[in-house]
Amino acid sequence: MPLTQREKEILALLKKNPMILQEELAKVLGISRSAVAGHIANLMKKGFILGRGYVVRDLKGITVIGGANIDIKGKPYKELKHSTSNPGYINIAPGGVGRNISHNLAQLNVPVTLLSVVGNDDEGRRLLEETRHAGVNVEEVAISTTRRTGIYLAILDTTGDMDIALSGMDILEELNVQYLESKTEVIKNSEIVVFDANIPEESIRYITELCYNYNIPIVVEPVSVDKAQKLKGVLDRIDYITPNKEELQSITGIRLRNDEDMKKAVEYLREKGVKNVIVTLGERGAYIYSGAIDKLIDPYKTDVVDVTGAGDALTAGLVYGIFNGYTLTASVKMGLVTALLTIASPYTVNPLLNEKQLKNKLKEIEKNVSNH
Numbered sequence: 001m002p003l004t005q006r007e008k009e010i011l012a013l014l015k016k017n018p019m020i021l022q023e024e025l026a027k028v029l030g031i032s033r034s035a036v037a038g039h040i041a042n043l044m045k046k047g048f049i050l051g052r053g054y055v056v057r058d059l060k061g062i063t064v065i066g067g068a069n070i071d072i073k074g075k076p077y078k079e080l081k082h083s084t085s086n087p088g089y090i091n092i093a094p095g096g097v098g099r100n101i102s103h104n105l106a107q108l109n110v111p112v113t114l115l116s117v118v119g120n121d122d123e124g125r126r127l128l129e130e131t132r133h134a135g136v137n138v139e140e141v142a143i144s145t146t147r148r149t150g151i152y153l154a155i156l157d158t159t160g161d162m163d164i165a166l167s168g169m170d171i172l173e174e175l176n177v178q179y180l181e182s183k184t185e186v187i188k189n190s191e192i193v194v195f196d197a198n199i200p201e202e203s204i205r206y207i208t209e210l211c212y213n214y215n216i217p218i219v220v221e222p223v224s225v226d227k228a229q230k231l232k233g234v235l236d237r238i239d240y241i242t243p244n245k246e247e248l249q250s251i252t253g254i255r256l257r258n259d260e261d262m263k264k265a266v267e268y269l270r271e272k273g274v275k276n277v278i279v280t281l282g283e284r285g286a287y288i289y290s291g292a293i294d295k296l297i298d299p300y301k302t303d304v305v306d307v308t309g310a311g312d313a314l315t316a317g318l319v320y321g322i323f324n325g326y327t328l329t330a331s332v333k334m335g336l337v338t339a340l341l342t343i344a345s346p347y348t349v350n351p352l353l354n355e356k357q358l359k360n361k362l363k364e365i366e367k368n369v370s371n372h
Contacts, residue, residue: 013029060189114141115183152169275290314336
């Protein structure tokens with residue numbers, strides 16, 4: 001079971017001083033001694049405190065490796081006209097695939113550390129502050145002295161779908177093997193490692209080799225058609241991959257004209273060593289193939305406000321499910337609900353997303369499906 005924020009605070013204090021008295025904990029945290037006793041009892045039930053003297057089990061969480069940037073999104077008030085200026089709504093907010101996944105995970109009460117790089121500028125400081133405030137450990141993020149923080153610029157149409165986008169992410173070249181070697185212990189102490197294909201190809205090889213050697217499950221978000229190509233040489237080291245149809249076609253080289261072609265492409269990935277493939281299909285939901293599972297999960301309907309961040313949210317919901325011991329099918333459903341809650345908001349990461357909301361929404365949807 002995941003920990004509450006208060007339980008995480010108590011656990012951190014106990015690690016520093018296993019002999020601390022409950023009265024001292026209460027004073028430090030500004031709560032009653034009886035409340036402290038209740039939290040400690042819960043930590044014992046969950047297995048994070050192993051006995052007297054507060055012997056603490058190491059808490060392994062998720063490490064996410066990938067892009068962190070500022071998103072600038074524009075959406076026209078009326079039909080988008082090219083080659084001219086369009087009146088519309090403009091939003092500037094923290095973004096980046098890896099950062100968005102880690103932000104979503106933190107809101108879902110999962111302990112998460114982000115490995116990324118930002119510039120020594122106002123944008124980088126904003127990214128770190130807001131991501132830290134969300135509950136993500138950003139202490140391992142590198143600060144570049146030579147490059148500015150990445151910028152993602154997207155123009156949406158009136159329905160919230162992307163019309164065109166530009167990605168200025170040269171800074172991610174510094175998310176190199178040298179940086180990752182300095183974070184080896186962080187990676188090795190992970191329950192699951194998630195990375196996006198924004199990072200350099202040699203870094204992908206390093207991560208997959210390290211995780212393979214230490215038996216750490218890997219979840220991969222391909223990001224785009226071009227960046228998905230970087231994954232071709234490491235498919236036998238990937239536990240979970242979440243491509244859309246275009247990315248699936250790019251990785252496999254199989255043209256997807258119908259569902260039969262899609263299944264051939266997924267079987268190709270399995271033959272190459274990928275254990276679990278989750279193809280994101282937008283309005284059609286998701287297709288899961290893992291050898292034991294071969295099924296299409298129907299989409300969950302909602303009014304679309306902005307699709308930006310939907311794929312990141314789906315990956316986060318999937319990881320939340322895997323981390324908490326749910327089946328692959330249940331985990332994918334959680335991913336679809338997380339994506340639904342994201343596209344129904346104007347934000348790349350829905351600030352109202354939380355664990356309780358996710359579970360309640362899934363329960364509500366499943367109930368409605370069973371009633372029809």
